[in-house]
Amino acid sequence: MNRIRYMVEKEIQQLRRNPVLLRIMLAAPIMQLILLSYAANYEVKNLNIAVVDGDHTTYSQRLVGKFRYLDNFRMTGYLASDKQARQTLLAGDADLVLVIPPHFERDLAKEGNTSVQLLLNAIDGSKAGIANGYATAIIRDFNADIRAETSAVAPGTIPALDIENQYWYNPKLEYKTFMVPGVLFELLILVGGLVSALNIVREKEIGTMEQLNVTPIRKHEFILGKSIPFVLIGLVLFTVGLLLGRFLFQIRIEGSVALMYVFALLFLILCVGLGLLISTLADNQQQALFVSFFLLVLFILLSGLFASTENMPEWAQWLNILNPLKYIIEVGRNVMLKGSTFRDVSRPFFVLAGMAIGLLLLASWRYRKTV
Amino acid sequence: MEKAVSTNQLTRKFGSFIATDAITFDVNQGEIFGFLGANGAGKTTAMRMLCGLLKPSSGEATVAGFDVYRQSEKIKQNIGYMSQRFSLYEDLTVRENIRFYGGIYGLRRADIPTKTDQILQKLGIESVADSLVASLPLGWKQKLAFSVALIHEPKIVFLDEPTGGVDPITRRQFWDLIYEAAHNGTTVFVTTHYMDEAEYCNRVSIMVDGKMKALDTPAGLKTAYGVDSMDAVFQILARGTSTK
Numbered sequence: 190m191n192r193i194r195y196m197v198e199k200e201i202q203q204l205r206r207n208p209v210l211l212r213i214m215l216a217a218p219i220m221q222l223i224l225l226s227y228a229a230n231y232e233v234k235n236l237n238i239a240v241v242d243g244d245h246t247t248y249s250q251r252l253v254g255k256f257r258y259l260d261n262f263r264m265t266g267y268l269a270s271d272k273q274a275r276q277t278l279l280a281g282d283a284d285l286v287l288v289i290p291p292h293f294e295r296d297l298a299k300e301g302n303t304s305v306q307l308l309l310n311a312i313d314g315s316k317a318g319i320a321n322g323y324a325t326a327i328i329r330d331f332n333a334d335i336r337a338e339t340s341a342v343a344p345g346t347i348p349a350l351d352i353e354n355q356y357w358y359n360p361k362l363e364y365k366t367f368m369v370p371g372v373l374f375e376l377l378i379l380v381g382g383l384v385s386a387l388n389i390v391r392e393k394e395i396g397t398m399e400q401l402n403v404t405p406i407r408k409h410e411f412i413l414g415k416s417i418p419f420v421l422i423g424l425v426l427f428t429v430g431l432l433l434g435r436f437l438f439q440i441r442i443e444g445s446v447a448l449m450y451v452f453a454l455l456f457l458i459l460c461v462g463l464g465l466l467i468s469t470l471a472d473n474q475q476q477a478l479f480v481s482f483f484l485l486v487l488f489i490l491l492s493g494l495f496a497s498t499e500n501m502p503e504w505a506q507w508l509n510i511l512n513p514l515k516y517i518i519e520v521g522r523n524v525m526l527k528g529s530t531f532r533d534v535s536r537p538f539f540v541l542a543g544m545a546i547g548l549l550l551l552a553s554w555r556y557r558k559t560v
Numbered sequence: 561m562e563k564a565v566s567t568n569q570l571t572r573k574f575g576s577f578i579a580t581d582a583i584t585f586d587v588n589q590g591e592i593f594g595f596l597g598a599n600g601a602g603k604t605t606a607m608r609m610l611c612g613l614l615k616p617s618s619g620e621a622t623v624a625g626f627d628v629y630r631q632s633e634k635i636k637q638n639i640g641y642m643s644q645r646f647s648l649y650e651d652l653t654v655r656e657n658i659r660f661y662g663g664i665y666g667l668r669r670a671d672i673p674t675k676t677d678q679i680l681q682k683l684g685i686e687s688v689a690d691s692l693v694a695s696l697p698l699g700w701k702q703k704l705a706f707s708v709a710l711i712h713e714p715k716i717v718f719l720d721e722p723t724g725g726v727d728p729i730t731r732r733q734f735w736d737l738i739y740e741a742a743h744n745g746t747t748v749f750v751t752t753h754y755m756d757e758a759e760y761c762n763r764v765s766i767m768v769d770g771k772m773k774a775l776d777t778p779a780g781l782k783t784a785y786g787v788d789s790m791d792a793v794f795q796i797l798a799r800g801t802s803t804k
Contacts, residue, residue, distance in 0.1 A: 198663075404661070
């Protein structure tokens with residue numbers, strides 16, 4: 190038991206002697222939190238829209254005015270012809286062009302129907318899809334306005350069914366709100382998994398590992414002695430991340446903060462277990478770095494941090510059963526944004542706990558004082 | 561009297577390569593036992609098996625009365641080990657290193673400062689007690705590593721080429737420390753390829769290509785081979801030729 194204390198003390202002394210690493214360990218993840226949350230952004234804003242108005246009437250002006258009103262769109266100007274519209278799209282000066290045909294107002298008033306055309310740059314398919322969705326909604330809205338005005342004149346028109354969306358948990362559909370809880374946990378893998386693996390492999394490289402292996406230190410003493418400092422640093426990091434989320438990103442924690450910490454602790458133990466396992470498999474820091482990096486990228490890309498896991502191919506979803514990051518990100522979002530309680534997230538809790546125990550057992554089985 | 565180390569046909573293979581080939585010998589308690597051989601002769605492999613770092617492929621061995629297969633953790637409580645590779649933490653101070661290893665070897669918390677002062681005083685390095693080990697000259701580091709290997713007063717201490725790369729004066733001082741340890745009853749098992757150091761041992765064994773070719777006192781070996789230095793004995797055995 191005492192040996193664990195000496196191990197922890199030694200690790201902390203060594204960390205203090207390496208202020209650059211300490212600073213990188215704290216600063217890099219925080220920068221990542223800020224950068225990823227602000228930059229990795231799928232919100233579609235500032236869509237450049239150009240208009241070919243072949244009608245020049247009050248109706249056409251009103252339609253265009255509706256686009257101006259929304260801050261997702263930025264009006265770049267009027268164009269004279271379809272030909273010019275194509276050139277504008279080609280040059281990338283507009284993301285979409287609204288083409289209002291001649292006699293737009295007359296047809297709409299007299300015959301009760303007409304059509305407008307949307308030209309979209311669809312190289313980025315998802316962006317074009319979202320732009321199309323916005324534009325269609327505006328046009329539908331315009332249509333509803335006109336019908337409301339004219340319905341007094343033409344009674345008996347069937348009232349249109351109106352769908353009104355209410356976005357729960359992230360009412361403003363802010364990407365930051367979606368990213369922060371995920372990145373917060375993703376950061377812990379860096380310290381818990383990568384840094385701990387490198388730390389132990391370094392002891393192998395410099396020969397102190399062999400020295401420790403001829404001492405009577407027990408496996409669990411070594412493993413705990415190595416784990417505790419990294420779990421503690423991870424918890425400090427997590428706290429900083431939570432504070433940033435609250436005060437910089439203005440994300441209120443709907444659920445229990447204690448529950449968030451329970452999961453942070455569990456996840457850190459899991460990460461350290463993974464780091465330990467990697468360190469028993471790798472002979473030098475290059476190998477450890479390569480293996481960790483490979484796993485890290487795989488975990489992150491499949492985790493649902495950026496893209497929803499439900500839309501992934503079936504094989505990827507199968508792989509994801511083993512991806513601890515997927516569970517913890519789900520939990521983070523649910524507890525932080527939805528206010529889920531332990532009962533709501535008990536399944537991922539037991540899955541993660543099982544993984545953590547499995548990894549630690551595997552690591553201590555692989556860790557041999559005698560080869 | 562029980563032997564400090566006892567082996568019978570001890571062998572370690574790496575694939576088809578036989579690093580240590582059926583060596584059989586005993587080390588008496590309290591003696592300085594020299595383990596000589598060229599690089600790659602199998603000295604380090606044999607020593608690592610005795611320290612419980614490496615499992616033997618076959619044969620038997622006991623260290624401090626404990627079996628190397630089944631009781632390696634018991635062995636570890638009773639031995640000190642100083643490897644070829646320098647094994648203190650360069651980024652810790654002298655004092656922190658002593659404290660750490662003292663703690664790992666289970667010294668009582670209250671005893672560690674006393675022990676630390678003893679070591680610092682004996683080596684005459686009080687002035688650098690709070691300097692990083694990385695800043696010490698190699699000779700000092702090795703003497704410190706030796707003292708740390710003895711911190712828990714083990715029955716046997718294993719030294720793997722402890723004086724590699726240091727000047728003759730420091731080597732002489734190092735051997736003074738070895739004599740002192742032996743005088744206090746610690747069995748010293750030391751590998752070297754310096755033949756002058758072989759003269760300092762009570763008994764020496766000579767390993768060639770994984771086999772133990774000779775084992776006797778330095779005087780006995782010189783007489784048996786009819787030469788006047790350990791160097792000459794070694795030349796005959798290792799190269800199969802006489803320099804004379």
